[in-house]
Amino acid sequence: MSPLALTLLAADTELPEPVASGWQLVIAALAGIAVIVVLITVFKLHPFLSLIFGALTVGIVAGMNIGDVLESFSDGFGTTAAGVGILIALGAMFAKLLADSGGADEIVDTIVGRSSPRTLPWAMALVGAIIGLPMFFEIGVVLLMPVIYLVAKRSGQSLITIGIPALAGLSAMHGLVPPHPGPLTAIDLLGADLGVTLALGVAVAIPTVIVAGPLFGKLAGRWVVIDIPDRFNADDLRADGGGAGGSGTGGPAGGAGSVQTVAQRTRPSFGITLFSVLLPVALMMGKALVDIFIDDENSLVRQTFDILGRPLMALLIAVVVGIFTLGRGAKMTRDQIVKCVESSLPPVAGIILIVAAGGGFKQLLVDTGIGTLLADWAKGANVSIILLAWTIAVLIRLATGSATVATITASSLMLGLVDGLSTGEVSLVVLAVGAGSLFFSHVNDAGFWLIKEFFGMSVGQTIKSWSVMETVLSVTGLVLVLLLGIFI
DSSP states (O other), X not given: OOOGGGOXXXXXXXXXXXXXXXXXXXXXXXXXXXXXXXXXXXXXXXXXXHHXXXXXXXXXXXXXXXXXXXXXXXXXXXXHIIIIIHHXXXXXXXXXXXXXXXXXXXXXXXXXXXXXXXXXXXXXXXXXXXXXXXXXXXXXXXXXXXXXXXXXXXXXXXHHHHHHHHHHHHHHHHHHSTTSHXXXXXXXXXXXXXXXXXXXXXXXXXXXXXXXXXXXXXXXXXXXXXXXXXXXXXXXXHHTTTTGGGOOXXXXXXXXXXXXXXXXXXXXXXXXXXXHHHHHHHHHHHHHHHHHHOOOTTOHHHHHHHHHXXXXXXXXXHHHHHIIIIIGGGTOOHHXXXXXXXXXXXXXXXXXXXHHHHHHHHHHHHHTTHHHHHHHHHHHHTOOHHHHHHHHHHHHHHHHOOHHHHHHHHHHHHXXXXXXXXXXXXXXXXXXXXXXXXXXXXXXXXXXXXXXXXHTOOHHHHIIIIIHHHHHHHHHHHHHHHHHHHHO
């Protein structure tokens, strides 16, 4: 098949007819996006409400009846909440078990403890990637910062040289690899295959982390020279369970408190912890491989993986297994496990609502026919879908500072363009959106300030290290996706 850049088959599929003239729909889309950006950046309104008002703006400016607008938004909201919300909740439960059991600390200590000073940056990139698979970015940062301080002190290396690789691993997983909310949302909105996207996402993430992590970190360590803050020391690291309990960032690992203190006395082994983390990944990728290599739909192996490899089932299995391998493996009592699982849900409620509202916004773009209009325009202009998806995500990311909002908006606008593309090509569009959503984190991004404060840097130093690293990550990811598009 021809490269994805030239493959536009949207015209061969049935899409909603535009409800108004082309110029009116373009104005409607731009107005909706502008409302979202202004409400988030100027009025500091929560993205959940901003997306609702943005969707209403699209429908009203396009000339739809207000009742139809509300119905369309509700349909999209409900469908997305059902498809993605459950997965986010299950992922949060597993991440909380991993943090509270001491499993995350075991992974960090084992990998870092077996590394030489020369390979420490590479080891930190690996740690960041593994911790980043099940955990939200902010929580991974909180878990790893005490370790980054300690490793930098003991090795005598730059805090930036040690820290940037870990942040690159975390950030790449957050933007490119499900079951994180961003990739999951793009997969759901664009109808991509999760297993294929997961496999391609890992393939893109590994070289991306190498370039933006150890390689760029060595360079950034020369640009930015800072002292290691006295926020943690070796005793603090052991006393508070690796720092994960003091999050306060609103993520699923925050506020573990006494549960982590108990669990710290006995950790699950490294092998058991790694097995627990990789189990859902293996199940989902297994389903994708079975679908490719076993054509017989009545095959017992294929039927088994069709069930076990579905995202909902894979994550549900991971949580159940994690209760025994992580929770009971850390000698947590039944009450502590129940409290751990229950406390994981409130922090992710806002994320679920934002993602679901993004589904409503997407549905308005579909029902007004804006997606059809954009698909026709892109076909006539012979524009690369991958480059277009990445560019839109970059622009929304720069404007709002939110990777999630950038992912939702860009995926919604790509909907009409992916119809008729192969499974692999749709997955590449998802990855292009994810890469674009990571571009140049700056002062309107909460993550920017989190990194600035933890590392004790000035705004300028944060831009020269963290912001540039995110840009390297985004651009490298785009280049790799474009290269894969030649062969898929």
